[in-house]
Amino acid sequence: MTERRLVLTVNGLAASLADVPAGERLLDTLRWRLGLKGTKEGCRTGGCGACTVLVDGESSLSCLTLTHEVDGCAVTTIEAIASDPVGRSVRDAFEREGALQCGYCTPGFVVALTGLLKERGRSAPLEELLDGLQGNLCRCTGYVAIARAVRAAREATA
Amino acid sequence: MSAAKRPDAAVKLAGGAVYGTDLEAPGMLWGALVLAPVAHGRLRSVDLAGARALDGAVAVGPDDLASLLPGGGGDPERPIFPRAEISYRSQPVAAVAAPTLETARRAARAVRVDAEPLGVVADLEALFPEWPGSEAERSPDIAAHVHARHGGVEAAFRDAETVVRETYRTASIHQVALEPHACLAEVRDGVWRVWTTTQSPFGVREDTASLLGVPEASVVVEGTWVGGGFGGKGASLLEPYALVLARAAGRPVRLALGYREEFLLGRTTLPAVVRMETGVTAGRIVARRVRLLLDVGTSLPGRDFATGYSIGFLLGPYRTPAFEVEGYAVRTNKPPFGPHRAPFAPQCVFVVESHLAHVALELGLDPEEFRAAHLWKEGDPTPLGQPVGPCGLAAAFEAARALARRWRAEAAPGQGVGIGAGFWSTGTGAGGEALARLDGRGLTILQGEREIGSGSVLVGLRAVAAHASGLSPARIQIEYADSSRAPFDSGVFGSRTTAALGRAVEEAVRGLLTRLAERMGTVGPVTLEEAGDGLVAVHRSERRSVEELLTPEERAAGGLEASGRHYGRAGSIDERRVVAGTFYPYTDFTGSVHVALVSVDRETGSVRVDRYAAFQDVGRLVDEGSARAQVEGAVAMGLGTALTEEAIWSEDGRLENPGLLDYRIPTLGEIPPLEITFLEGFRGAGPDGAKGLGEPPIIPVPAAVAAAVRAASGAHLTELPLSAERVARALKLL
Numbered sequence: 001m002t003e004r005r006l007v008l009t010v011n012g013l014a015a016s017l018a019d020v021p022a023g024e025r026l027l028d029t030l031r032w033r034l035g036l037k038g039t040k041e042g043c044r045t046g047g048c049g050a051c052t053v054l055v056d057g058e059s060s061l062s063c064l065t066l067t068h069e070v071d072g073c074a075v076t077t078i079e080a081i082a083s084d085p086v087g088r089s090v091r092d093a094f095e096r097e098g099a100l101q102c103g104y105c106t107p108g109f110v111v112a113l114t115g116l117l118k119e120r121g122r123s124a125p126l127e128e129l130l131d132g133l134q135g136n137l138c139r140c141t142g143y144v145a146i147a148r149a150v151r152a153a154r155e156a157t158a
Numbered sequence: 159m160s161a162a163k164r165p166d167a168a169v170k171l172a173g174g175a176v177y178g179t180d181l182e183a184p185g186m187l188w189g190a191l192v193l194a195p196v197a198h199g200r201l202r203s204v205d206l207a208g209a210r211a212l213d214g215a216v217a218v219g220p221d222d223l224a225s226l227l228p229g230g231g232g233d234p235e236r237p238i239f240p241r242a243e244i245s246y247r248s249q250p251v252a253a254v255a256a257p258t259l260e261t262a263r264r265a266a267r268a269v270r271v272d273a274e275p276l277g278v279v280a281d282l283e284a285l286f287p288e289w290p291g292s293e294a295e296r297s298p299d300i301a302a303h304v305h306a307r308h309g310g311v312e313a314a315f316r317d318a319e320t321v322v323r324e325t326y327r328t329a330s331i332h333q334v335a336l337e338p339h340a341c342l343a344e345v346r347d348g349v350w351r352v353w354t355t356t357q358s359p360f361g362v363r364e365d366t367a368s369l370l371g372v373p374e375a376s377v378v379v380e381g382t383w384v385g386g387g388f389g390g391k392g393a394s395l396l397e398p399y400a401l402v403l404a405r406a407a408g409r410p411v412r413l414a415l416g417y418r419e420e421f422l423l424g425r426t427t428l429p430a431v432v433r434m435e436t437g438v439t440a441g442r443i444v445a446r447r448v449r450l451l452l453d454v455g456t457s458l459p460g461r462d463f464a465t466g467y468s469i470g471f472l473l474g475p476y477r478t479p480a481f482e483v484e485g486y487a488v489r490t491n492k493p494p495f496g497p498h499r500a501p502f503a504p505q506c507v508f509v510v511e512s513h514l515a516h517v518a519l520e521l522g523l524d525p526e527e528f529r530a531a532h533l534w535k536e537g538d539p540t541p542l543g544q545p546v547g548p549c550g551l552a553a554a555f556e557a558a559r560a561l562a563r564r565w566r567a568e569a570a571p572g573q574g575v576g577i578g579a580g581f582w583s584t585g586t587g588a589g590g591e592a593l594a595r596l597d598g599r600g601l602t603i604l605q606g607e608r609e610i611g612s613g614s615v616l617v618g619l620r621a622v623a624a625h626a627s628g629l630s631p632a633r634i635q636i637e638y639a640d641s642s643r644a645p646f647d648s649g650v651f652g653s654r655t656t657a658a659l660g661r662a663v664e665e666a667v668r669g670l671l672t673r674l675a676e677r678m679g680t681v682g683p684v685t686l687e688e689a690g691d692g693l694v695a696v697h698r699s700e701r702r703s704v705e706e707l708l709t710p711e712e713r714a715a716g717g718l719e720a721s722g723r724h725y726g727r728a729g730s731i732d733e734r735r736v737v738a739g740t741f742y743p744y745t746d747f748t749g750s751v752h753v754a755l756v757s758v759d760r761e762t763g764s765v766r767v768d769r770y771a772a773f774q775d776v777g778r779l780v781d782e783g784s785a786r787a788q789v790e791g792a793v794a795m796g797l798g799t800a801l802t803e804e805a806i807w808s809e810d811g812r813l814e815n816p817g818l819l820d821y822r823i824p825t826l827g828e829i830p831p832l833e834i835t836f837l838e839g840f841r842g843a844g845p846d847g848a849k850g851l852g853e854p855p856i857i858p859v860p861a862a863v864a865a866a867v868r869a870a871s872g873a874h875l876t877e878l879p880l881s882a883e884r885v886a887r888a889l890k891l892l
Contacts (some may be wrong), residue, residue, distance in 0.1 A: 038173015
């Protein structure tokens, strides 16, 4: 057993973690060690996108990410997404456009879109953004209001 | 159109909403279920020793219930663990709990289940190759039999010029709420308390008490935020197991399903086979016969609702002088049938619409003209003899035909346009109650449901209270309490929340206004208005501060209170037409007509929906943003039913695709541009004529898509979903 401490920057704060088993998923670390339950557990097989977080600014499925893999990385979750100006624009667009119902997929969508907008920048074509959200499932909205929010968030950050 | 902000948007967007899956308590144990290894078998033993040997683990099996439950083991008809016979694969046979989820899973794997496999019944048609006959009522494989007839159907068929017969098949589908079932239980001082993600806290209370054999008053259910329901969270599922574990452990226990388990043991729609027979003379329907075999899994005899309710939809909203309908709920080795947004109606409407269009085409008639000519008018009798009430169906159908003509004129080669028409009725459930409390600054509605996402509680009930009081929704709070403190309500299902619980809210608000009127010395109508931070009661030119109209006692107690109750009643059917079983009357008649424009790939058979329109009868539009959101979501969900969704059960009762990578629901890129038109003025059973809206807009989707596929390609499909493979076979590409 080679237990070592992991140090992650989570939402801007250093989290020092001991005794993290090699197989522990980032999703569980966030939810059950750090109490950040805004990141949702859906299918745990990478099929729904509800657990999306940013790792060093890039959108990642926390259910398929081992916590040991992200030692030393910066993780951003829904709880802190609005401290980023792009994240705030995305959140406001979802609120304004009514792009949520039960809200369970919402953190994943907001984080994933924030990651896409930050990565692709202000010139990202709308189609590319929508395409980048194909891995996020929503069962309530039929995606109509979400697509509207994507358009609004893109305009707000352009 | 600018959508109204939802009152729950901020907490959900901040990641602060606590769902069932987020529940946690100090000192809690993590639970896990032990699932049956065979679909049918004689249970020889359940050995828990291996599980109990693990550090801190607790295990309960069939033999422990007598000592854990005060009544000696719960409902003998529905034991939470089977005693002698396993009746579906993944049926819980034991439950374990441990200080970590990892240990709990290890404990579940350490339980030894010894079962002797028995023959498995999984395929409806293999069970009844010749269809059930007169022996059906005595067959243990039939959970329910419904039969109705009217108008001398044999003679009518004998005299018909043409008779068209077809057989249709529909698939098993899953609700796929993104949040799996999850709860937290604690048993202390004789109180069985459970926090859970549910569409019906009172339903869970009743069901859990009955399953555990404890008094209802000793069970307290507290709802959480709900990550989608769609019918899957209407009854108890995990709560009894979590409570039994908590009782055994003497500590709180959290029990949640993984998504694979969600598919394996969630209650959902199972396969069906329908035979349709239609007699026509001179372009008019003279006789119809419908026979349904509906797989209800291990539903208990007499507990099947789906067969009797859906059978009405299989005749469709069309005048039929002579008919016979017969439905059989067939028991198989699968989990019990459960409701799925408008249970089984989209499938029924796909069958009726596809069949009647086929009849018309066989006779060289226009399929839309043929259906329009038979469509119900207000006052027409339903097949069971209930007069049809105000319904926007015919108006919606006309509007849809006009749009379809335009789309056809614009369609490219390879595209096709189709129409699907269906109806629904606002559910009543057992009924509901609400309490309204008025203070000098605002109005609070206390009620027993949590918001499941549709907005029917937080937006709908608020809009109803606003409409009844005169206040803006911003001055109205919706308050929730657990089942020991909240007024009773039967649940968020059946499109009933805004419409039926809303009637209780409306009555409570009116009760307040009546009390204010008395204090103002009038019997005339009083409404509320906002005046700065405060409220005034207004009667004609008289305006009085609400604060001043309250007594000091009321001010000290938080306000003036009035309660409302609504135990809705449906109309009645002509019982002389019923031969056997239970048929259900309707409370109102909600029409939904959809138009789809699709392209069919002539090489792969895959279907793309290019444009879509929904004409929705709403009675009265309570909140436009929420109404649109319901239609948008229902159309997308219906497109899944139409095109891709199919839970595949093997002959030995195994679910072959229990996961979101193999069971495909629509994604963002698959949703066509959608035009929505609401029809108002056809009054329904809800507040001031509103109609329930959660389910109606999903109903016509598979029918509209199938009609469009036929128009685009000539492929006539008699099975759902219209997968690329099925379309390719119909086009003889495979």
